[in-house]
Structure formats: structure tokens, C-alpha cells
């Protein structure tokens with residue numbers, strides 16, 4: 088080829104390529120763990136690649152599937168999206184590609200945001216109605232992609248269940264992603280109450296390659312409504328979708344003029360070092376991005392708590408004062424009054440027979456003893472009390488806030504009633520005032536929410552959410568409450584959850600330092616949206632040592648340990664070793680004692696005091712800040728299990744070791760992680776079950792030997808790098 092000919096060829100080629108280049112906008116965002124590249128095509132945006140820095144990228148071949156139609160009355164209008172470059176924004180912290188539809192006039196913003204210089208990157212889709220008409224639109228997924236993969240490449244998936252009711256026998260699922268693999272994980276606030284979803288997941292999943300650095304990606308949803316995650320592998324394709332649950336469909340949501348639909352925020356991140364490597368980035372990210380800074384600034388967070396449920400519904404003024412005195416003597420941080428204090432369900436005033444002087448005096452009594460004061464309230468539940476201020480399901484004003492008409496013979500349970508639909512503006516306003524009153528009048532430092540807070544489908548046609556499909560309504564009763572299943576269930580949850588977030592955001596603003604416990608029937612509301620609006624979770628509704636350890640093992644893959652509350656309840660403890668095992672099974676995160684401590688022997692009292700002391704002085708700093716390693720298989724109550732905390736900054740850590748009922752295995756070795764093979768570490772056995780000694784990181788990486796001669800016993804082994812103090 089002559090020089091001249093080559094120049095002409097180059098010019099021709101440039102003309103062929105340039106128009107396409109000019110019609111397309113590319114962008115990227117980067118944290119220390121995650122690199123994402125994006126392309127704005129003419130009619131849809133696309134996540135093009137995800138990379139763990141230094142590793143081969145994951146390449147996406149699908150554009151984001153944007154909703155393609157809207158209903159106006161009985162008419163259906165197709166949507167044609169086109170990229171609006173002038174309205175789009177690209178910085179090194181944020182990429183927002185804007186698409187518009189001319190008729191109907193809608194604007195869609197496809198946004199990615201960096202919230203910290205490490206960890207995952209957040210994403211959300213917002214659809215704004217710029218028209219002068221009302222539309223009904225299908226649910227826009229938060230994120231969907233289709234990775235191009237090698238057909239035979241080995242891939243693994245990890246997902247974890249909520250500890251709702253009782254942790255199941257599996258809890259942490261590790262699946263091999265073979266050809267044809269198809270999986271859907273769902274999350275709502277109902278757990279096994281929802282007959283379709285027997286076990287719910289924390290809305291998050293992780294997929295890893297079989298490479299030497301154990302890399303991969305994970306994604307999660309920051310929303311407490313009905314959501315789902317799907318993963319489908321077929322030949323060279325790995326399709327993933329995250330967002331509101333479109334089943335049962337057709338699921339629609341209303342868009343009034345000027346109103347916006349916001350898909351649940353999702354996050355997408357890369358990782359190294361397998362699931363624990365992912366967790367050791369995600370947990371600090373959740374703390375930094377979703378956590379309440381004021382909560383984490385409190386050096387006493389997470390608290391040691393004494394909860395009144397050890398005596399059930401019987402709590403009264405005298406019992407509460409006795410428990411407060413004993414809690415103060417034990418060194419507890421907070422006294423927490425559980426159910427049983429109120430006049431009735433929906434009637435959140437102190438029962439005058441039990442608390443003749445009211446509840447504020449009890450809070451003040453706790454404060455005088457150096458304790459914080461927390462209170463259980465089922466504040467979305469209506470009952471039948473006719474007292475002034477009560478939420479009465481028969482009140483004509485309240486009746487329309489219920490999800491369905493309540494039969495004439497209905498009675499609430501002792502501490503459960505009928506959930507109101509918080510998505511109704513008047514209901515939300517009532518709840519805002521009521522929670523505000525409770526926090527102020529009873530001098531609260533912590534408000535625990537329990538019961539079903541989010542309505543589960545709704546029969547009403549005059550609420551802001553979509554009406555149910557009259558041919559697909561199922562009404563059923565569980566635990567004294569009525570539930571509705573229909574095509575509007577997801578939209579009902581969308582509105583109710585946003586109202587709940589608004590209520591708690593305002594309470595937080597008006598009461599700085601107030602803590603929120605997310606309970607929702609024990610472990611049914613464990614998700615990243617709750618993590619952004621509350622301070623800690625009740626992670627299961629079953630409180631024996633094994634259930635507490637199992638729920639912690641599962642949940643701690645994705646959420647900061649300090650946010651994970653275990654309630655420790657009465658359990659057979661013939662020996663003091665069993666007593667310590669029981670306490671420590673609930674001491675790996677937020678530690679709540681739910682026992683009548685006045686029934687303890689002097690020996691148990693002294694042992695508990697020592698455990699609380701070591702929790703506050705040595706364990707709590709690690710629970711807050713250290714990396715966490717799951718150094719054994721999931722607890723089964725028979726074999727040995729352990730968790731390791733290691734703080735690479737303070738160069739110290741701890742191993743919680745538990746022996747189940749296994750016979751003939753008095754010594755067990757746990758391979759520790761996060762240590763440097765050439766460094767030496769001092770080992771301190773807290774119960775002196777072995778002499779203190781030193782060992783190299785290499786030796787501990789092979790196995791830390793622990794000897795416990797008794798079934799259902801435990802040890803705390805503290806680690807400190809030599810020469811680090």
C-alpha cells in the first residue's frame with residue numbers, strides 16, 4: 088500500500104467510526120475495590136464492565152431493560168427513550184445518564200454514585216412524570232445485567248438467609264453455578280408468613296471465580312419492601328437482576344404529574360479473598376455509608392442490655408426497678424422494657440395497674456443508675472381499646488387504614504393487632520405523631536419496633552398504591568392479623584416502606600442519639616434499607632445458644648457485627664462452663680440478656696459480671712472495628728465452631744471457640760486468618776483452659792489448638808502481635 092493510499096484509507100475509516108463515537112457517551116467510576124464502566128447508547132444505558140482492579144473484567148452484553156410502556160386510563164402508550172446528553176452528568180464521584188420519552192413526557196435518570204473511596208458503588212433509577220396526566224407504569228428493575236462468561240468456567244454463588252423465626256439448618260448457602268442454574272431469592276418483612284416464600288434471604292448475593300485471588304462481585308438492595316434477586320446461568324451467559332419483586336404480576340405503580348418513582352438503591356462491588364474478603368470490605372462500607380454517624384461516635388455502642396422479657400408480660404414498676412438495680416450492679420449499659428407495659432395493643436400508654444406512676448419515672452430511675460432506657464412498641468398495630476389516644480380498628484377514621492375489613496368478632500392477640508397501611512398519608516401522620524409522643528413522654532434512649540410494620544398487600548382501592556386485581560385476591564389470617572395477597576403486594580410495600588423511612592428519618596433528626604432496634608418479629612427485616620434507618624437488628628426469634636450462633640454466622644457475612652443483636656434466654660446450665668457458653672453465644676455482636684438475673688446463683692452472677700466486663704473492655708472494640716473471619720463450618724451444636732476477629736490496625740484479635748455435644752474430641756484446631764506468617768502472636772486463654780503462649784502466624788494459619796473437656800463449653804482466646812505495644 089502506498090503512503091497516499093494509506094492516508095485516504097485512514098480518512099475513510101475515521102469518517103466511518105466518528106459518527107458512532109460522537110453518538111455515544113462513556114464514563115467510569117472507581118473505588119479501591121471496584122471499577123465500573125458505563126455507556127450511554129442512544130435508547131438505553133449500559134453497565135459495560137465490572138473489574139476488581141488488576142483482574143480480568145466481567146463484561147456485560149445487555150443494555151439496561153428500561154420500562155417500555157405506560158398506562159393512561161384504559162390506554163397503553165409505548166415508551167421511546169432517547170439519551171439527553173445535556174441533562175446527563177459525569178464526575179469522578181457520580182454518573183447520571185438521563186433519558187427522556189417525549190410522549191408520555193417522562194424523564195429517567197440512571198445514576199451511579201461513589202459513597203466511599205473503598206467498597207461497592209451505588210445505583211438507582213428514577214422516573215419522573217413531566218406530563219400533565221397520571222400514568223401507571225410497570226416496576227422498573229433496579230439493575231439487570233448479562234455477563235459474557237466462558238461456558239465451562241467454574242463459578243460459585245453465596246447467599247444467606249434471614250434468621251426469621253428460627254435459623255434453618257443451612258442458613259449460609261454456597262452453590263456451584265453450573266450450566267442451567269436458575270435461582271430467585273426474595274425478601275420482604277414477612278419471612279415464613281408469606282406462603283410463597285418459606286425462607287427469605289438478606290437481599291444480597293455474591294458470585295466468585297475459581298482464581299488464585301478468590302475474586303468476584305456481589306450486589307445488594309437497600310430496601311425493606313418486597314424485593315428479589317435472580318441469577319440464571321445458561322451456556323456463555325450469566326443473567327442477574329435486582330429490584331422490586333414483580334411477582335405476582337402484573338405489578339404496577341402510579342405516577343402522578345410531577346411525581347417520581349425511585350427504584351430501590353442497589354450496590355455493586357468487586358472483592359478479593361472469598362466471602363470473608365468481601366465481608367471485610369462490605370461491613371465497614373455499610374457502617375460508613377448507611378450507618379448513623381452519631382451512633383458509631385458513641386464509644387459504648389454496641390450496648391450490653393438487660394431486657395424485661397425474661398419475665399414475659401409480667402413486667403411492672405417493682406420488677407423494673409429491681410431489674411434496673413441488678414443491671415447497674417452487673418455493669419449493663421441499657422435497661423430495655425419489652426412487651427407487657429402498655430394498656431393494650433394500639434393503646435401505647437402505660438398500664439396503670441402495673442405502672443401507677445407511669446413509665447417516665449422508670450426511665451428516670453434507669454438514668455439515675457447510669458443506664459440508658461429502651462422500650463418495645465408495636466406502633467403500626469391497631470387494637471380495640473377505646474381509651475383516648477388509642478389506635479382503634481373500629482374507629483371510622485382508622486378503619487380505612489387497615490388492609491381489609493376486619494370481621495366483627497376479631498380480637499387482637501396480647502401484643503399483636505392489625506397492621507395499618509403506612510402508605511396512607513393520614514396513617515403515616517398519625518404514626519409520626521405517636522412515635523414522637525412515645526419517645527418524648529417516656530424519655531426514651533431507644534425505640535424497638537416489633538410486629539409487622541409493612542402492610543402485606545391491601546384490598547383498598549382508595550390508597551396511593553395500585554388497587555388489587557379483584558380476581559387474584561387472597562385474604563388470610565396469621566397470628567391474629569389479616570393479610571392480603573394480590574398483584575399490588577409489592578406496590579403496597581413500596582409506599583409503606585418509604586413512609587416508614589420518612590418517619591424514622593424525622594425522629595432521628597429531632598432526637599439526635601436516639602437508637603432504633605429493628606425487630607419485626609425477630610429477624611424478618613434484616614436488610615440494607617433497615618440498616619440505613621435503624622441502629623441494630625434482632626437477628627432471630629429463637630434465643631438458644633445454637634440459634635444465636637447460627638443467626639450470627641449467617642448475618643455477619645454482610646452486616647456489621649455491632650448491628651447484630653442476640654437475645655440470650657434461659658437455657659439449661661448445670662455447670663458454670665455451660666453458663667459462659669450460653670452467654671458467649673450471644674456476645675459476638677450486640678449483647679442482650681433476656682433472663683431474670685435475680686434467679687442467678689452467686690457464682691453465675693460473678694461469672695456474668697466478669698463476662699460483661701471483658702465484653703466492654705476487650706470484645707466491644709473488636710466487634711466495632713475488627714475484620715471478621717468465619718473460621719469453622721456453620722455451627723451445628725454437635726461439632727466445634729469458632730469466629731475470629733482480627734484488627735490489623737491495633738494488631739490484636741480474639742477467637743470465640745465453642746464445643747458442641749461431640750464426644751471424644753477434647754481438642755480442636757481452627758485455622759486462623761488475617762495474620763502474617765512470619766510474625767509472632769501472644770495467645771491468652773481467658774478461662775485458662777490452656778497456658779498462655781506465643782505462636783507464629785504460620786502456625787496459627789495451620790491451626791490454633793483449643794482444648795475443652797466438657798460438652799457445651801467455650802473459650803475466648805485473645806491474640807496480640809508481639810512487639811506491637
Ligand SMILES: [Zn+2]
Nearest residue numbers: 508545547550
Ligand atoms: Zn393500602
